[in-house]
Amino acid sequence: MDPNLIDRARRGDREAFTTLVLSLGDRLYSVAYRILRDTSSAEDAVQQTFMTAWRELPKLRDESRLEAWLYRLLVNACYAEIRHTGRWQPGLRLVTDLDADPSSEGAQLSVERRDELERGFRRLSGEQRAVLVMHHYLGLSGAEIAEALGLSPGTVRSRLHYARQQMRAALEADSRSIATGGMA
């Protein structure tokens, strides 16, 4: 990101800030959607993030930290969305894809597997979802997540560990119920 652009935005140049929105909006929206699993809430979170960023930008002293700072604002906005919407909406349950081979782990996810992941993910806390998305979607390391979110590396490791553990448990539980013919 062009430091001059950030500096101009920091000094109140709305045009420069709009350029930042256009450059970074898609990425932030992608992350917000993956945490919130809802397009409308994700839009709200991104808008909130950019408005907070605009107001607070003068206090950003290191232009190279803009993206990490925005992620922190975004994740906080996502937490607020989750609180506002009373945690998760129930979500639609997909029917089991009878044609899919449940033993295979191909690149193409089966409908059934998507449903399992969706339900497992919705059981996670907002904090767990955020680190999971930043790690598995953005590809950030634990240290990078810690820096972006202002957490200790230990906290990030712990959240990732328990999030993965819960996802595994959720997937395995669903897999057992399907294998025995049930749908929880």
Added chain:
Amino acid sequence: MTRHINVDRALEDWLAEGPSQLPDRAIDAIVRQLDKTQQRKHWWLPGREQMNRTIFALGGAAAAVVVAVLALGLYYNQPGVGGQPTATATPSPTASPRPVPEEGGDLQPGTYVAEPLQGAGNGLTVTFTVPEGWKWIAGNVVYAERDGKNWGIQLEDITSLNGDPCDWSGTADDVSVGTTVEDLVEALGAQTAYEVSEPIDVAIGGYSGTRVDIIHPTEPFTRQDSAAPGCDDGRYRIWSSAVHGPHPIYAQGPANRWQANILDVDGTRLVVVANDFPDTAAEDRAEMDAIIDSIVIGP
């Protein structure tokens, strides 16, 4: 039967799916809001270069400044640091001195003035008003207490942070805090042993600065008091100060909350800490806020 599941792979495949383009309507909404929203002006931005010039101009003197002592009665106990106590009865310069009680004794309600930097050759004064029921202790603290818990205000002269506040007696992991407000805010923000909030602007006693809230952890404490059995001397200390070396005030218990107001007093860093707990009663907190609001810092 449980099939083998590669959770990481499944997550990555699944997260790769889904929308990735911010809709135009959201962009339009942001741009519209920009026109109605003012940026917050942060005190250091317009004067950043000027501030740097000031720091350079002060040079070593600024680096050596001993900052921030809530000096009420302190010099009774540390005659080598400064002079006699300078508590007075009213803000009036002609008022008679008010006697300061023994450490731990009740302060008479009224206004007190201190010269916390006297020992560093700085004539800066801190004037504040305390209501009934407040006490003082060495360690730059005025405080009140009830039912085994206390809350209070301290002024600090931070010289370094302890990388591990539990293992504070050594210096190997000490963290530099520089000389400016920004330096200290950044150093605190980088710590992971305790929570530090986002910085916000603050103004106290006619000087501006930055506030961060520090929330101490719960683990080192085994009871609802300041005893931290696994730590050096059974105390949890996040920083060192010029006046008290490695023995400034320590965390007062689990989740102890320190509202650290880091002020730039004409190039001198003064840290006003309001210290309480999440369950401190609102009226007690209000009393403490009133003391902070009463502070006037003079040259």
